[in-house]
Amino acid sequence: MSKEVLYLKIAGTVEQQIASETLKVGDKLPSIRTVQKIYNVSLNTVKQAFLELESKSLIESRPKSGYYVSNSYGRRLSIPDTSKPKLYDKEKHPEDLITRVFDTLYYKDITKFSLGVPANGLLPIAKLNKGVIKAMRNLEGSGTAYEPVQGSVNLRRNISRWSFVWAGQLTENDVVTTSGAMNALYNCFIAVTKPGDTIALESPIYFGILQMARELGLKIIELPTHPVTGIEIDALKKILPVIKACCLVSNFNNPLGSCMPDEHKKEVVRLLTQHNIPLIEDDLYGDIFFGTTRPVPCKYYDEAGMVMWCGSFSKSLAPGYRVGWVAPGKFKEKIIRQKLLQTISTPPLYQEVIADFMEHGRYDHHLRTLRHKLYTNCLQYQRAITDYFPENTKVTQPQGGFVLWLELDKRIDTAMLYNQAIKQNISFAPGRMFTQHNQFNNCMRLNFGLKWDEKLESDLKRLGKIVKNAL
Incomplete structure (x- = not known):
């Protein structure tokens, strides 16, 4: 077992003991030398493990005394309440x-x-800069030429391959590249709604989505949303007869950080599909998870092509590159036609930079x-x-x-x-x-x-x- 894995294993064991209150706030940890003997590792490995725990504010060092479970760990503030949107209030825009x-x-x-x-x-700026030079050398016209409307084949292939992390069954033909996630969402809204239609959103929700919907002449119903589990499904059921589309940030919603449990995602997809209502899914933060596995998007449960799965590299890799995508299911041809009308194609240079970054494991x-x-x-x-x-x-x-x-x-x-x-x-x-x-x-x-x-x-x-x- 490598030294890196060993120190994380030791830190993880102590973290679990603190979480289960086997080690309580104020308890003294075994000395570095004691832990060294227990695990038969070097002093440096143990020190690394303790530094890891200190960086998370789980333990603290007291001069000439040793390490203790941090007092700040035990003081937990409550989480916010489930939102209760005032659905019929007069709108007032900020x-x-x-x-x-x-x-x-x-x-x-x-x-x-x-x-x-x-x-x-x-962000890995130096590595991306090298990728820009490489892409300029390899691309036709150093990136000045048009590319296919659907987007860089290389990038689409890598996005579809990357979907294996949530057991996705996508191919490069399922993906359309966009100028960031907001452009992907905009195209989705245009594809499935018209002015005067009503849509459902989480509450609170990213203000850019609110502004976009309003500019498109859409009426908005904000759904009660729990800061851990996301929207209340019963509230969604009540408005199904009046909505034309639903837009959700399924994983780590901005701003609440909520992540819908798998059974909720499955039920939302089932309900919306049953009523022929498209789900525009903003999965912008799905790859930025703190647990052991990536949460699946609602797209995972989509069998009828009703989920339009949107994402981008703006939050994880390069905000200014404005490289995003959508896997629009049954609405793909509409999205491609709209993209042709709006931009003809997206700039190829940064798409190739990111495709190359993904290709060789650097993104992972x-x-x-x-x-x-x-x-x-x-x-x-x-x-x-x-x-x-x-x-x-x-x-x-x-x-x-x-x-x-x-x-x-x-x-x-x-x-x-x-x-x-x-x-x-x-x-x-x-x-x-x-x-x-x-x-x-x-x-x-x-x-x-x-x-x-x-x-x-x-x-x-x-x-x-x-x-x-x-x-």
């Missing part, structure tokens, strides 16, 4: 708030807890590293929120993705709080952005896909102080 948040994009001195993208330090290796860093970050953020925010704060415990949803005291208006935070060069996403109704005013979304360091912890501490001062 465009101004969204604009103010996005205006901070280019200010380097602002800590951007607000934007749902990974920091550059988490990168994802394993990324997932590990994000999981560690998630635990660090949760510890900091427990330490620095008011005790009645509720925070999600996502098992993937890189956003946290905080539910604060009902007296707090995070849109007003945003004005105070931005004066201290801290940006977050107020909850009001993620709904068409006047709700979630006491909530906020934080991005934990940033590089964790002392400054970041200090900024979270200052944000917690701003929240406390608002009470």
Whole structure:
């Protein structure tokens, strides 16, 4: 067994003992030398294991005393409540708030807890740059020529091969490439709806999907959504007679981080197929999981071609490349015709860069590293929120993705709080952005896909102080 696997095995054993409360908060761990003898490994291997546990805030070192189960581990904040959308409220759209948040994009001195993208330090930029040079050498006209409307054959083949991680049965012919996931979703909405139609969404939901649906003249029903298990299926059943399509972020929803259990996904696909209602599935975060296996998308249960499975590399690899895809099932020809009308084709250069990155296992290796860093970050953020925010704060415990949803005291208006935070060069996403109704005013979304360091912890501490001062 390799040294790397050994230290993770030791760390995993201790983590399980803490989770089961075999080791309780404040308990002293066996010494490094004791663990070395038990496992018959080097001192460095044990030290690596303890560093791994420290990075997750599970244990802490006390000078001249040893290692103890961290006090912060035992203090668990509650998770937010299931959302109860006010379905018949008069709409009130938060465009101004969204604009103010996005205006901070280019200010380097602002800590951007607000934007749902990974920091550059988490991305394999140097390797991608080499891939750009290689692709320019190999592509016809160095990437200046048109490609087939359906997209790069090489990339489509690699996306379909990658679907084996969730036991997908896709082929390159099932996939159409797009300019990011939003472009994929846009094409799906146009393919299966017309102005005046009603669609169902989670609540809260990514504001870009809300804005897109509204611009297309669609009416929106927001479904009650649990921060762990996703939409309430009974609520979906009640509106089946009136909706023309349903759009769900099935795995690690943005902003809640919810992940629908397999039986829920299967039942949703069954219900929608039975009523001939297309499901537009945004599986943008599916590959960023913290468990042992990738959760399957709803597409896994699709036998009738009613699920339009969308994804992209924007959250996992290269946001600015704008490379995404859709496996549109029975709606493929419609999607291809629309793409021809809108863009003729998507730029080939970055598609080839990503295809090459996937081809030789580099994407898989990168994802394993990324997932590990994000999981560690998630635990660090949760510890900091427990330490620095008011005790009645509720925070999600996502098992993937890189956003946290905080539910604060009902007296707090995070849109007003945003004005105070931005004066201290801290940006977050107020909850009001993620709904068409006047709700979630006491909530906020934080991005934990940033590089964790002392400054970041200090900024979270200052944000917690701003929240406390608002009470």
